[in-house]
Amino acid sequence: xxxxxxxxxxxxxxxxxxxxxxxxxxxxxxxxxxxxxxxxxxxxxxxxxxxxxxxxxxxxxxxxxxxxxxxxxxxxxxxxxxxxxxxxx
Amino acid sequence: xxxxxxxxxxxxxxxxxxxxxxxxxxxxxxxxxxxxxxxxxxxxxxxxxxxxxxxxxxxxxxxxxxxxxxxxxxxxxxxxxxxxxxxxxxxxxxxxxxxxxxxxxxxxxxxxxxxxxxxxxxxxxxxxxxxxxxxxxxxxxxxxxxxxxxxxxxxxxxxxxxxxxxxxxxxxxxxxxxxxxxxxxxxxxxxxxxxxxxxxxxxxxxxxxxxxxxxxxxxxxxxxxxxxxxxxxxxxxxxxxxxxxxxxxxxxxxxxxxxxxxxxxxxxxxxxxxxxxxxxxxxxxxxxxxxxxxxxxxxx
Numbered sequence: 338x339x340x341x342x343x344x345x346x347x348x349x350x351x352x353x354x355x356x357x358x359x360x361x362x363x364x365x366x367x368x369x370x371x372x373x374x375x376x377x378x379x380x381x382x383x384x385x386x387x388x389x390x391x392x393x394x395x396x397x398x399x400x401x402x403x404x405x406x407x408x409x410x411x412x413x414x415x416x417x418x419x420x421x422x423x424x425x426x
Numbered sequence: 427x428x429x430x431x432x433x434x435x436x437x438x439x440x441x442x443x444x445x446x447x448x449x450x451x452x453x454x455x456x457x458x459x460x461x462x463x464x465x466x467x468x469x470x471x472x473x474x475x476x477x478x479x480x481x482x483x484x485x486x487x488x489x490x491x492x493x494x495x496x497x498x499x500x501x502x503x504x505x506x507x508x509x510x511x512x513x514x515x516x517x518x519x520x521x522x523x524x525x526x527x528x529x530x531x532x533x534x535x536x537x538x539x540x541x542x543x544x545x546x547x548x549x550x551x552x553x554x555x556x557x558x559x560x561x562x563x564x565x566x567x568x569x570x571x572x573x574x575x576x577x578x579x580x581x582x583x584x585x586x587x588x589x590x591x592x593x594x595x596x597x598x599x600x601x602x603x604x605x606x607x608x609x610x611x612x613x614x615x616x617x618x619x620x621x622x623x624x625x626x627x628x629x630x631x632x633x634x635x636x637x638x639x640x641x642x643x644x645x646x647x648x649x650x651x652x653x654x655x656x657x658x659x660x661x662x663x664x665x666x667x668x669x670x671x672x673x674x675x676x677x678x679x680x681x682x683x684x685x686x687x688x689x690x691x692x693x694x695x696x697x698x699x700x701x702x703x704x705x706x707x708x709x710x711x712x713x714x715x716x717x718x719x720x721x722x723x724x725x726x
Contacts, residue, residue, distance in 0.1 A: 344683075346683070346687055348687050348690040348691060349694070350661075350662050350663075350665065350666065350690045350694060351661035351662040351665065351694075352661065352662060353661070353662030353663055355662065355663055355666060355690055357683035357684070357686055357687050358683055359681040359683045359684060361683075362681060362682040362683050363683070364663070364666060364683060364686055365663065366662045366663020366664070366666075
């Protein structure tokens with residue numbers, strides 16, 4: 338399960354979503370597509386759920402979407418904007 | 427006590443601030459002050475000084491109940507959200523203490539009140555506000571004085587407050603310029619007729635003071651290895667990054683991320699333009715033309 342820590346907040350700014358991490362003081366900008374993925378992650382808490390939703394929205398092969406989402410999640414975790422925890426959905 | 431209206435707050439002060447006093451009225455006299463400035467005994471100790479942090483030449487130390495601020499050799503302050511206690515060194519007059527309280531300590535009050543304070547200058551024209559930010563020496567005060575000469579109303583110099591609705595209120599609007607900047611603005615000026623402050627800077631009072639106005643644009647000034655004036659608009663994450671060094675004492679109160687979030691929210695409606703001028707020349711008239719052009723464009 339993917340968790341967005343309580344210390345991470347997001348604000349819309351211009352065409353982007355900007356993430357702020359109160360614990361580290363860092364911030365990062367997400368383009369509209371990445372912002373959509375982040376919002377889906379917050380609600381579904383699962384990579385699979387995000388991939389399902391995006392497959393309905395975009396005309397791209399599922400494998401390609403799954404690979405992009407996995408890469409994005411890896412980057413979020415690496416920078417502290419998300420955590421992967423064991424547990425049921 | 428002297429009464430002022432500054433950054434949208436009512437201020438009572440034992441020391442004269444560098445702005446006109448609020449006109450007295452029955453309603454005004456009954457209004458409680460948001461901030462009081464008076465003599466006191468800021469509790470600095472050697473240990474606190476040793477662990478204090480730098481903020482543009484001043485030192486500050488954060489306590490649970492407020493912030494200690496020291497301008498070395500001149501004055502100590504103890505700042506809370508509603509009060510500034512002042513202890514000046516001998517030989518410092520009331521006017522200088524008031525000036526320092528306004529320029530140095532008031533910014534910390536604004537932080538403690540949860541306001542977004544920027545290091546910069548603000549002007550207004552046609553019912554809209556323009557904010558200039560930039561590193562020391564980038565030409566903020568010179569550009570502010572130049573735009574004031576072109577008919578802009580001055581709102582604030584040094585510290586600018588943008589509220590949650592994106593409104594910029596008049597603050598401390600005197601410009602402080604060095605000799606070269608002043609010469610660039612007004613060749614042939616009689617320097618003897620212009621007041622100088624303790625730092626040797628020339629102090630200019632604007633001809634026109636603007637009223638509170640919604641923020642229409644932000645211009646970030648810098649000097650770079652370019653031949654002429656260059657401008658470009660930045661947005662989103664890049665916009666916040668461009669503002670990062672210009673948020674007043676970002677790490678002083680609360681988390682920096684929370685302050686950035688406040689900046690993102692308050693400045694959402696205002697586009698930000700980076701303006702680079704050549705390092706080897708001020709290019710003042712070209713720069714002022716570019717800023718005016720930006721302001722006219724976004725005001726359409």
